[in-house]
Amino acid sequence: QKEVEQDPGPLSVPEGAIVSLNCTYSNSAFQYFMWYRQYSRKGPELLMYTYSSGNKEDGRFTAQVDKSSKYISLFIRDSQPSDSATYLCAMSIIQGAQKLVFGQGTRLTINP
């Protein structure tokens, strides 16, 4: 079993839709949770960061962490074609350790 599971998709939605991306994990020691966005032929770009459980909002993006269920989500509101990319979740145990464990990534397409 992988430490972090993420549905690779592909996921295709119409412009303006609310998108929900999810990851599950098995290691209860994970404390720090991140979402990265990766455009084709580019490196991953840090999108959202959360610590422990709870919600964090940044513009059209909301990250949720439910540690009791070992489940994290990224919501994108009013999705735009420019949001089309691969979204990777990542997590780490200790803030100082900096070793990130990534999910497989979900390929998302927003159709105009």
Added chain:
Amino acid sequence: SAVISQKPSRDICQRGTSLTIQCQVDSQVTMMFWYRQQPGQSLTLIATANQGSEATYESGFVIDKFPISRPNLTFSTLTVSNMSPEDSSIYLCSVSHRSYEQYFGPGTRLTVT
């Protein structure tokens, strides 16, 4: 965030040869990391490169296969040695400014024939 460049951006190499990938950052950073992203797979950490000390390798990766240099706080190299087609992948370097934020370079796309 840091501006990170990698050279080469892509290469096609023959099996048995070696390729050195360079990673340059526009500011001094404490930690640099090397990842591999195989087709359809997640990013996997190869090693952590610290200036002035030996790199720390993750399970499944060894120094003889992936030697790393970190001569200063803005530069690192990763060599993929004695390549086989299984080494075909995207190799990414990342840097850390603060303890939880990692920023990635554009990657080096390697094909081994």
